[in-house]
Amino acid sequence: MKWIKKMAIKMAWPLLKKALINQIKNEDYQKIVVDKAEKKIPDGSFTKKAQKEFLNTVYDASQEAAIETIENIDLNKIMGSF
Numbered sequence: 001m002k003w004i005k006k007m008a009i010k011m012a013w014p015l016l017k018k019a020l021i022n023q024i025k026n027e028d029y030q031k032i033v034v035d036k037a038e039k040k041i042p043d044g045s046f047t048k049k050a051q052k053e054f055l056n057t058v059y060d061a062s063q064e065a066a067i068e069t070i071e072n073i074d075l076n077k078i079m080g081s082f
Contacts, residue, residue, distance in 0.1 A: 006079050017070055024066050030059050 023029055034055045041051060 009079065010075060013075055017073075020070050021067055024063050024070075030056070030063070034059055 034052065037055050037058075038051060045051070046054065
């Protein structure tokens with residue numbers, strides 16, 4: 001039964017990976033994340049323009065790291081624990 005789970009995961013992984021990466025790259029999603037982060041920064045800490053530029057830069061770096069992490073997931077290593 002374990003091999004069925006493993007096969008299903010291996011078959012679904014390319015679609016899941018693509019969906020995750022597309023969501024991370026989605027500009028609407030980035031706007032949502034940046035807007036939420038902006039609300040957490042105390043007023044007067046930065047100008048609004050500097051704050052938005054900074055948060056977008058942080059998101060872009062996080063986006064690159066997240067995509068790299070997703071692309072480097074080794075299913076065989078992870079599924080050894082299944």
